[in-house]
Amino acid sequence: MAVQRRFTKILGLAAVGAISISLAACSSGGGESDSGGGSDELTTVGFVAVGPEGAWREANETNVQDTFTEDAGFDLKYAPATNLDQKSQIDAFTSFVDEGVDVILLSATEASGWEDSLKRAQEAEIPVILLDRGIEPDDTSLYVTRIAPDNVEVAKEVGAWAVEQFPDGGNYITLEGPAGVGVVNERNEGWNESVEGSKLVQVAAQTANWSAEEGKSVTETLLKANNNDVQMIFAQNDEMGLGAAQAVEEAGLKPGVDVKIATIDGTKAAMQALADGQLSYVHEYNPLFGETALDVVNKALEGDSVESYIIVPSEAFDSAEAAQAVLADRKY
Numbered sequence: 001m002a003v004q005r006r007f008t009k010i011l012g013l014a015a016v017g018a019i020s021i022s023l024a025a026c027s028s029g030g031g032e033s034d035s036g037g038g039s040d041e042l043t044t045v046g047f048v049a050v051g052p053e054g055a056w057r058e059a060n061e062t063n064v065q066d067t068f069t070e071d072a073g074f075d076l077k078y079a080p081a082t083n084l085d086q087k088s089q090i091d092a093f094t095s096f097v098d099e100g101v102d103v104i105l106l107s108a109t110e111a112s113g114w115e116d117s118l119k120r121a122q123e124a125e126i127p128v129i130l131l132d133r134g135i136e137p138d139d140t141s142l143y144v145t146r147i148a149p150d151n152v153e154v155a156k157e158v159g160a161w162a163v164e165q166f167p168d169g170g171n172y173i174t175l176e177g178p179a180g181v182g183v184v185n186e187r188n189e190g191w192n193e194s195v196e197g198s199k200l201v202q203v204a205a206q207t208a209n210w211s212a213e214e215g216k217s218v219t220e221t222l223l224k225a226n227n228n229d230v231q232m233i234f235a236q237n238d239e240m241g242l243g244a245a246q247a248v249e250e251a252g253l254k255p256g257v258d259v260k261i262a263t264i265d266g267t268k269a270a271m272q273a274l275a276d277g278q279l280s281y282v283h284e285y286n287p288l289f290g291e292t293a294l295d296v297v298n299k300a301l302e303g304d305s306v307e308s309y310i311i312v313p314s315e316a317f318d319s320a321e322a323a324q325a326v327l328a329d330r331k332y
């Protein structure tokens with residue numbers, strides 16, 4: 001049972017976007033803030049999660065659940081979306097607010113439509129921390145912080161690699177995640193920033209909904225529509241890129257030679273495909289930030305300042321050798 005608390009949000013004046021939350025415990029006889037692990041009371045954390053979506057999501061959500069354990073002082077209530085449906089997430093979010101959890105972690109299936117929920121949490125003085133996915137419009141006053149690798153920067157690096165690979169230009173396809181997901185817009189933004197002014201030509205952009213099966217079927221269709229005159233594919237996640245590689249091969253083209261495929265995530269399967277030459281470039285989008293989230297939760301409950309965006313470092317891998325070097329110890 002969470003200790004009843006009163007949170008007063010004080011906007012940090014020094015650092016723009018830094019938000020500090022001061023905690024005035026008003027439980028009967030309590031008076032002690034009991035951040036995770038600090039007392040025999042467990043800190044209740046409502047995790048409004050995405051649920052089954054692919055290898056990256058599995059790694060991320062498992063890491064969060066493995067971090068916020070009872071031994072660490074937390075009672076983590078995991079609420080995955082029903083079939084990626086935002087309404088099921090909003091319902092879970094509302095239940096957590098009504099239940100009076102101490103903190104809410106949110107990985108949003110959709111970027112927009114969160115204002116009312118976030119304002120309700122604010123009125124209930126329950127801090128919200130965004131994991132991975134951002135919200136649109138982005139109002140940093142509605143949440144403590146967002147913890148994620150920098151999608152714009154990651155995609156800029158993918159685009160810069162592609163421009164370098166094709167100095168004389170080439171036709172490319174973009175396989176996007178689902179429409180309405182914040183990271184899709186951020187990845188398009190970063191990629192476009194890098195390829196603007198280059199000789200690369202986008203012949204098609206279509207969602208394949210993060211899936212290998214759709215990545216394959218969409219690529220099959222687009223290769224046919226372009227008479228196989230495609231030299232590069234930017235897949236916004238690993239699964240879609242792995243599906244595209246199958247379609248490239250079935251079209252009689254050689255991945256890595258006729259068509260270079262670049263992906264984002266850095267899951268084991270993609271790193272193996274990079275080592276095998278099926279993929280040409282994989283940019284990690286590191287999902288293992290559970291410890292960072294725990295640190296932020298404790299800071300927020302202790303009233304410490306927290307930056308409004310905590311960027312998780314992520315590496316790029318541009319060769320089979322680079323992939324081989326990390327495969328054995330890959331954690332996801």
Ligand code: AHR
Binds near residue numbers: 133236264285
């Ligand atoms: O929000 C992160 C994205 O969601 C990952 O790149 C993708 O694999 C996941 O489904």
